[in-house]
Amino acid sequence: MTTAAEPLPRNRGSVATRTWAFVRHHTLTFFGILALAYLMLPIVVVIVFSFNDPAGRYNYTWEGFTLDHWTTPFGPPFLGDAVMTSIQVALVATIVATILGTLVAMALVRYHFRGRGATNFLIFVPLTAPEIVLGASLLTLFLNLGTALGFWTIVLAHIMFCISFVVVTVRARLVGFDRHVEEAAADLGANEWVTFLRITLPLIAPGILAGALLAFSLSIDDFVITSFNSGTTTTFPLYVWSAAQRGVPAEVNVIGTMIFGVAIVLMLANVLWQYRREPKGAE
Amino acid sequence: MSFLHRHGWLTPYLLLAPGIAFLVLFFVVPLYYLGYTSLQEGTVQVGYTFTWAWDNYSEAFSTYQEQFIRSLQYAGIATVLALLISYPLTYWIAFRGGRWKNLLLLFIIAPFFVTYLIRTLAWQNILADDGFLVGVMQALGLVSDDGRLLATSTAVIAGITYNFLPFMALPLYVALEQIDPRLIEAAKDLYSSSTKAFLRVTLPLSAPGLIAGTLLTFIPAAGDFINAELLGTPNQAMIGNVIQSKFLEITDYGQAAALSVILMAVILLMIAIYTRILGTERMTG
Amino acid sequence: MNHPFERIHGPMTRKQLLRRAAVGGATLSLPGILAACGGDGGIEGQQAATGAGDTTVAQELADEITVSNWPFYIDQNDDATSFPTLDQFTEETGVKVNYLEDINSNEEFFGEIQAPLSRGQGIDRDIIVPTAWLAARLLNLGYLQKLDKSAIPNIDNLEDTLASPAWDPNRDYSLPWQSYITGVGYDPKKVGGEITSVEQLLDPALKGKITMLDSMEDTIGLFLLEMGVDPSGEIDPTAYDEAVAKVQKAVDDGQIRSFTGNDYTGPLAKGDVWASLAWSGDILILQPDNPNLQFTVPDAGGMTSVDTMVIPTGGDVYTASTFMNFFYDPEIAAQVTAYVQYITPVKGTKEAIEATNPELVEDPLVFPTPEALENLYEFNAEAIENPEFQEQWQAVIGV
Numbered sequence: 001m002t003t004a005a006e007p008l009p010r011n012r013g014s015v016a017t018r019t020w021a022f023v024r025h026h027t028l029t030f031f032g033i034l035a036l037a038y039l040m041l042p043i044v045v046v047i048v049f050s051f052n053d054p055a056g057r058y059n060y061t062w063e064g065f066t067l068d069h070w071t072t073p074f075g076p077p078f079l080g081d082a083v084m085t086s087i088q089v090a091l092v093a094t095i096v097a098t099i100l101g102t103l104v105a106m107a108l109v110r111y112h113f114r115g116r117g118a119t120n121f122l123i124f125v126p127l128t129a130p131e132i133v134l135g136a137s138l139l140t141l142f143l144n145l146g147t148a149l150g151f152w153t154i155v156l157a158h159i160m161f162c163i164s165f166v167v168v169t170v171r172a173r174l175v176g177f178d179r180h181v182e183e184a185a186a187d188l189g190a191n192e193w194v195t196f197l198r199i200t201l202p203l204i205a206p207g208i209l210a211g212a213l214l215a216f217s218l219s220i221d222d223f224v225i226t227s228f229n230s231g232t233t234t235t236f237p238l239y240v241w242s243a244a245q246r247g248v249p250a251e252v253n254v255i256g257t258m259i260f261g262v263a264i265v266l267m268l269a270n271v272l273w274q275y276r277r278e279p280k281g282a283e
Numbered sequence: 284m285s286f287l288h289r290h291g292w293l294t295p296y297l298l299l300a301p302g303i304a305f306l307v308l309f310f311v312v313p314l315y316y317l318g319y320t321s322l323q324e325g326t327v328q329v330g331y332t333f334t335w336a337w338d339n340y341s342e343a344f345s346t347y348q349e350q351f352i353r354s355l356q357y358a359g360i361a362t363v364l365a366l367l368i369s370y371p372l373t374y375w376i377a378f379r380g381g382r383w384k385n386l387l388l389l390f391i392i393a394p395f396f397v398t399y400l401i402r403t404l405a406w407q408n409i410l411a412d413d414g415f416l417v418g419v420m421q422a423l424g425l426v427s428d429d430g431r432l433l434a435t436s437t438a439v440i441a442g443i444t445y446n447f448l449p450f451m452a453l454p455l456y457v458a459l460e461q462i463d464p465r466l467i468e469a470a471k472d473l474y475s476s477s478t479k480a481f482l483r484v485t486l487p488l489s490a491p492g493l494i495a496g497t498l499l500t501f502i503p504a505a506g507d508f509i510n511a512e513l514l515g516t517p518n519q520a521m522i523g524n525v526i527q528s529k530f531l532e533i534t535d536y537g538q539a540a541a542l543s544v545i546l547m548a549v550i551l552l553m554i555a556i557y558t559r560i561l562g563t564e565r566m567t568g
Numbered sequence: 569m570n571h572p573f574e575r576i577h578g579p580m581t582r583k584q585l586l587r588r589a590a591v592g593g594a595t596l597s598l599p600g601i602l603a604a605c606g607g608d609g610g611i612e613g614q615q616a617a618t619g620a621g622d623t624t625v626a627q628e629l630a631d632e633i634t635v636s637n638w639p640f641y642i643d644q645n646d647d648a649t650s651f652p653t654l655d656q657f658t659e660e661t662g663v664k665v666n667y668l669e670d671i672n673s674n675e676e677f678f679g680e681i682q683a684p685l686s687r688g689q690g691i692d693r694d695i696i697v698p699t700a701w702l703a704a705r706l707l708n709l710g711y712l713q714k715l716d717k718s719a720i721p722n723i724d725n726l727e728d729t730l731a732s733p734a735w736d737p738n739r740d741y742s743l744p745w746q747s748y749i750t751g752v753g754y755d756p757k758k759v760g761g762e763i764t765s766v767e768q769l770l771d772p773a774l775k776g777k778i779t780m781l782d783s784m785e786d787t788i789g790l791f792l793l794e795m796g797v798d799p800s801g802e803i804d805p806t807a808y809d810e811a812v813a814k815v816q817k818a819v820d821d822g823q824i825r826s827f828t829g830n831d832y833t834g835p836l837a838k839g840d841v842w843a844s845l846a847w848s849g850d851i852l853i854l855q856p857d858n859p860n861l862q863f864t865v866p867d868a869g870g871m872t873s874v875d876t877m878v879i880p881t882g883g884d885v886y887t888a889s890t891f892m893n894f895f896y897d898p899e900i901a902a903q904v905t906a907y908v909q910y911i912t913p914v915k916g917t918k919e920a921i922e923a924t925n926p927e928l929v930e931d932p933l934v935f936p937t938p939e940a941l942e943n944l945y946e947f948n949a950e951a952i953e954n955p956e957f958q959e960q961w962q963a964v965i966g967v
Contacts, residue, residue, distance in 0.1 A: 021477065025379075032375035035368055036390045039448065042405035043397050049408070056857030060408055060838045075649045078668060100302035111295035119299060121558070126310055128498055128554060129547065130506020132523045136530055136543045137313035140320040143536070148689055160309040163302055221398050223509070228530065231684060232692050234670075240400045244513070245672045245831035246639035248404060256401040263396035264389065271385055346963075412840045433840060434776060434825045516776070516825050517966030524966070532679040533962060 043260065050253035057247030069250040073258070076249045082239035083255060089151065089235060090219035093158035098212040100159070101166025108167070109174040126164045134161060135228030142229065149231030157229045158219045165218060166211035173207025209270055217263050314547070321540035331536060339541035347525055347542065354521040357436070357511075358504035361443040362451070365500050366493070368444070369452040374485075377459040378467075384460075391452045394445075403442055403513050410438055410514070439519045442510035447503065451496040458492025459485070498557055502550050522546060627719070630887040632664040636677075636696045638875060639669040639830050640853045641746060643907035653903050657894050663887055668693075673782055673829030674702040681880070685711040690882015695891060697745045701785065701952045703876040704735035712741045713879045719889035722896035725915045730874060735949065742876045743892050744913035746849075746904075749933060749944060750786040750871040753836060753846030755860045764867045766790045769843055770814070775823050777842040779835065780815065782827035784961040785947035786871050787815060787845055793869040793945065800945045808957055816964050827965040836861065848933045849910040863933065865943065872944040874913070909934050 049059055053066040074080035108119065126134060138157050142149060181203070185195045223237035230238060240252055321339055325331035376387045394402060409416055410432040420426040432438050462485060470480035508523030522542060529539035644651045654665045671677045677698065681691045686709070698706065706712050717723060717740075726739065736742050752763050759774065769778045780787045789799040791811040797803070818824050825841055833850055835841040837857035851863035879888045894900060898916030905912045906925045911934060918935055921928055932940045951957055 024477070028371060028375045029379065031371050032379075032387075035372040036387070038368075038445075039390060039394050042402045042409065042445070043394055045405040045409055046397060046401055049405075054857075056837065056854065058834055058837045058857050060411065060834075077649065078666075100305055103298045104302035107295040107298035111298075113292070113295040119303065122303065122306055122311075124558075125551070125554065126306070128502045129550060130503050130523070132506040132508065132526055133317075133543050133547045133550075134310070134313075136526060136539065137317040137547075138309065139530060140316040140536070140540055141309075141313035143683060144316050144319065146687055148684060148687075156309055159305065163306060167302070217396055221396075223398075223400055227527075232680065237398055237400055240398060240404075242670050242672070244400070244404060244834070245829065246669060247834060247837075252401065256397055259398065260393070260396045264393065267389065267392070411838060431776060431840075516822065517819055517827060518822060520966040530679075532673075532675045534679050534682055 046253050046260075047257050050250055050257050052250055052253075054250060057249075059248060059250050059253070069254045073251050073254045076243075076251050078234065079239060079249070079251055079255070082234045082236045085151065085233060086220050086236040089154050089158055090216050092155050093162055093219045094212050094216040097159045097162035097215045098166050098208060101163045101211060101215075102170050102208055104163070105167045105170035105174055109171055109177075123164045123167050126161050127168070131161075131222075131224035132228075135225035138225070139228040149229055150233045153229045153231070154226055154233060154235065157225050158222060161222075161225060162215035162218055165214050169211035169214055170204070170207045173204055173210070177204060206270060206273060213263075213266055213270065220259060317540050317547075318544055320536050321538075321544050323537045323540075325537065326534070336537055339537045340545070343538055343541045343545060347522060350520055350522045350525050351545075353519070354505045354523065357440050357443060357519075357521060358501050358507075360440050361447065361504050362497055362501040364440070364444045365448050365451040366497065369448060369455050369496070370493075373452050373456040373459055377456060377462075378464065388456065391449055391456070395449050399446060399509065403446065403509055406438070406442055406445065407433065407513055410441075433514060434516045436515070436519050438514040439510050439521075442514045443504050443507060446507075446510065447500045450499040450503070454492040454495040454499060455489065456492070458489045458495075462488045494557065498554070502553070505550070506546060627716070627886050629661060629663055629890060630694075630884045632666060633694045633884065633887050633891055634666040634668065634692060635891070636668050636670050636693050637745070638671045638697065640833075640850055641669070641697070641875070641908055641910070642667065643904050653895070653900055656900070657891065660894070661890060663890070665891075671697065672831060674699050675782070676829060678702060678705070685709070685881055688881060691880055692882070693880055694883035694888040695877050696880055697875050697877050699783075699785075700733065700735070700874045700876050701947070701949050703742050703878050704733075704949060705953065706878060706880070707735060707741055711881055713881065713883060713885050714740050715743065715879065715892070716885050716889040719886055720893040720896070722893045722914075725896045725898065725901075727913050727915055730913050733874075742878045743896070744874045745877050745895075746908065747872060747874045747911035747913060749848040749865060749911070749936075750781065750790065750845060751848065751863055751865040752843060753832075753851040753854075753861060753863045754843035755836075755839070755858065756862055757860050758839070758842040763843060763864055766794050766845070766866055766868075769845075770818055770823060772821075772823070774842060775821070776825050777840075778823065779825050779828050779832045779841050779844045780818075781832070781845045782829055782965050784957065785873065785952055787827075788812065788961065789871040789945065789947045790845060790866060790869075791815065793866070793871075796868075798945065799871070799947050799951070801948060803948055803951045803957075805956070808951075808960070812960050812964055819964060819966070847910075849908045852909045853907075865933075865940075869943045869945055871947060872911075873946050905934060911936065 049062075050069055051065050051067065052059055052062055053064040053068070054060075055063050069075070074083070104119075104123065107113070108116070108123075135157070138153075138160070139149075141147075142153055147153060177200075182195050182199055185199045190198065221237060222235075223241065226235055227238060227241070234242070236255065240248065243249065243252060319333065320331075322333060322336050323331045324334050324336040324339070372391070376384055376391075380387050408414070411417065412431045412433060417426060417432050420432070421428055421430075426432060466484055466488070467480055470484040471477060474480050474483065505521075506523045506526075508521055508527050511519050511521045511524050526539055526542050526546070529535045529542065533539075642651055643653055651665075651667060654667055658664055677696075681693075681696070684691050685706075703712075720743070723739070723743065726743070730744050730747070731739065733739075752766065752769065754763050756762060758777070759768075763769070768774075769780075785799075788808065788811045791814055792799045792803070792807060795807060795811060797807045797811075815824075825835070828844070830847075830850070832841065832844040832846060833854055836844050836846070837854045839858065846863060848863055851861050854861050877888075877892055879885055895904065896914050898914055898920040901912050901914035901917040902920035902924065905917055905921060906928065909928065909931070918929055928934050936944070
């Protein structure tokens with residue numbers, strides 16, 4: 001549905017107007033491309049410098065091309081451990097947050113109940129609150145209770161902020177879900193459990209997966225909240241922060257690129273899967 | 284089983300229970316503890332005691348006014364900039380994207396997948412004093428010959444804008460994408476001008492996305508400290524920097540907590556006003 | 569958007585199904601985790617724990633040892649992936665070394681470790697290397713364990729001048745790692761000449777191109793020296809105010825780009841910063857990144873202190889002591905010094921290093937002469953812990 005001049009009898013078809021429309025049409029495109037380039041610029045820099053062969057500790061100027069960092073991405077000590085810790089935290093947090101969040105989303109979409117407004121508010125606030133407040137308040141909780149800061153406090157923190165994101169994502173998917181399919185299955189004799197497993201779950205699965213993917217990437221990426229609640233445990237973002245003070249090794253760029261690549265691939269896969277399941281193009 | 288037959292009203296609550304319990308335990312309760320800590324006094328050496336230390340708040344207000352105001356300013360400017368960049372961009376994708384919509388959308392989301400710190404460090408590299416970008420801007424006269432981009436408010440605001448752009452763009456896109464293009468066609472018929480059609484039809488219809496995006500951008504940006512730390516000087520310190528330092532380096536927990544409470548209170552106030560106007564369903568739906 | 573719930577009647581209702589799901593979910597919430605970890609009492613009621621640790625520990629080496637140190641403080645290859653002396657240690661003792669360069673500034677590091685230490689918990693470290701004043705604070709708070717001197721025969725190699733500091737007269741709890749000098753690191757080409765005084769850093773021509781250290785004892789110390797005040801003695805508050813005011817003005821004018829811990833090295837190497845208050849050995853390590861860099865001690869005097877190895881609560885005393893002993897062997901110390909080019913506390917290093925790096929023997933930054941030492945001052949320990957001074961300083965650095 002473009003808005004180029006149509007051969008309909010309208011009273012605005014002067015050459016000037018149409019030329020102006022043409023220019024404006026392309027201005028928008030030009031701007032759009034420029035904006036996307038702006039968004040991608042740092043990413044390109046990160047990827048390019050992962051192939052750099054820096055002279056010393058600092059990876060700021062281009063010295064030469066090398067694949068060394070890609071062949072030994074875990075060269076720098078503790079980078080591997082930090083990445084492993086990040087992945088472990090993210091896995092646990094994602095699984096728990098996805099389950100809890102999906103349940104909440106289902107309740108919100110399918111039921112009327114008192115306290116709905118309050119629930120919505122409770123889900124909404126962590127989404128917008130500044131991370132520093134979330135992290136700091138959790139820290140005061142752990143400090144006052146005398147809990148040791150470490151892997152599990154990080155996991156708890158991550159689950160907390162991921163739940164809201166999962167709820168919002170799954171809910172968007174649930175809302176568009178046509179209940180009649182479930183009814184039809186029931187009419188055909190399927191019991192509740194079968195209906196849920198064979199009909200409901202597969203249909204909302206992309207939404208749940210999208211929520212899980214979102215939670216996973218948020219968890220891998222999180223710095224602020226983690227820095228408040230990690231004690232001496234190191235995750236990948238914490239490693240980067242600490243490394244920034246003495247020279248970020250190019251291997252960090254490599255890992256960053258890898259995470260980026262995996263996330264993009266997963267997202268594309270999810271989108272493609274959705275298209276296959278709903279060829280009418282529900283997206 | 285028959286329990287739920289008779290007490291079906293329980294089901295939603297059972298579904299909600301684990302998730303909500305978790306949020307209450309790890310979101311609401313910590314806020315209580317934040318308030319509790321903000322009224323404590325002490326240092327690591329002597330220990331912390333709860334003494335209704337309201338002077339934590341008065342000191343916080345008086346000493347760090349500058350940083351508070353600066354945070355709101357930077358966040359505000361960054362939000363406006365993000366809006367100015369995102370609106371045309373998302374409009375372009377939503378209405379001219381055609382088959383490529385999802386791919387183009389991917390470009391907006393993509394930066395999100397590179398660790399926040401790494402992207403900001405990349406900006407440190409790009410904006411380097413004797414780097415390519417500064418050189419070009421000096422040639423164009425946009426930057427004086429002994430000027431710089433890094434370690435300035437410009438760099439910090441630019442960093443914040445960049446990092447929070449997806450939060451503005453995505454809600455905007457969702458709202459714009461839902462607008463039926465035929466409405467715009469009809470408007471053009473009626474008003475015989477694309478601009479008017481835009482102002483009278485598209486803009487108002489995209490309002491929910493606009494408002495959601497503004498909220499989702501401004502609020503986290505106000506609490507950010509990473510951009511100020513990596514791209515600015517002490518003159519650009521935001522309230523987030525103060526809070527981070529007081530908690531993690533100076534360990535003055537009382538005042539740090541007081542500052543966090545003030546920040547959170549201001550933000551809750553803003554959210555409350557917004558949700559009053561719009562209703563929470565629109566926000567999270 | 570809201571769909572009213574529709575009931576399906578059948579052998580099992582939907583509610584039963586959803587109830588099952590809910591029950592499954594309920595078991596996942598784990599409030600019990602809170603109770604499971606950590607000690608009691610939280611941050612309230614924290615008192616300084618009385619002195620920890622005695623030496624009746626088993627004399628057995630652990631499988632691995634974890635060390636937290638400052639960056640650029642041990643010999644390593646170009647991209648910090650291998651450490652020759654650590655590898656040697658592992659060969660000789662069979663103990664694997666986890667070497668972390670995670671100390672960027674004393675205040676930051678203290679903030680990280682104080683919470684668990686204050687509850688008597690360990691921090692997963694066997695050795696940490698804070699600067700002397702922080703080591704003193706940790707000792708006073710009771711967070712340190714006594715060394716196992718029976719495992720450290722090489723302690724006799726400790727330089728006499730460092731053998732008996734006021735806060736640990738018998739070196740029961742600590743051993744120096746390296747001493748350092750704080751002065752000015754700069755690029756003479758960019759600055760356009762030599763720097764002989766910190767006042768030159770306040771030259772408007774260098775606006776936004778300088779950094780200063782966020783440690784009070786380094787920055788204020790140097791400015792006090794410039795003013796002719798000796799910072800190792802008692803510090804007159806008016807003098808302190810004056811020094812602080814100078815730095816504050818520089819901040820307000822936009823003269824100072826930032827206050828840094830060890831992280832001044834990046835911008836200096838990159839060229840964004842032309843001059844920094846810096847630590848002696850760092851500049852030499854930055855040569856591959858920026859060959860123009862030079863280090864100088866201001867004419868008015870430089871600051872010095874000792875970064876000190878200590879064993880925090882929870883560390884393995886015997887293994888840590890063995891590690892310390894290893895590095896007090898003059899041959900090993902020579903290897904470290906050859907790379908880091910800081911001031912070694914180990915007697916006999918000078919002789920050992922003549923074989924491998926004879927040019928360093930004459931380097932006053934690495935083996936300072938007695939006259940050079942006269943021009944180096946250590947900041948008064950009490951002044952560092954003075955709360956008013958601390959508050960004033962924090963206000964200047966922007967927190």
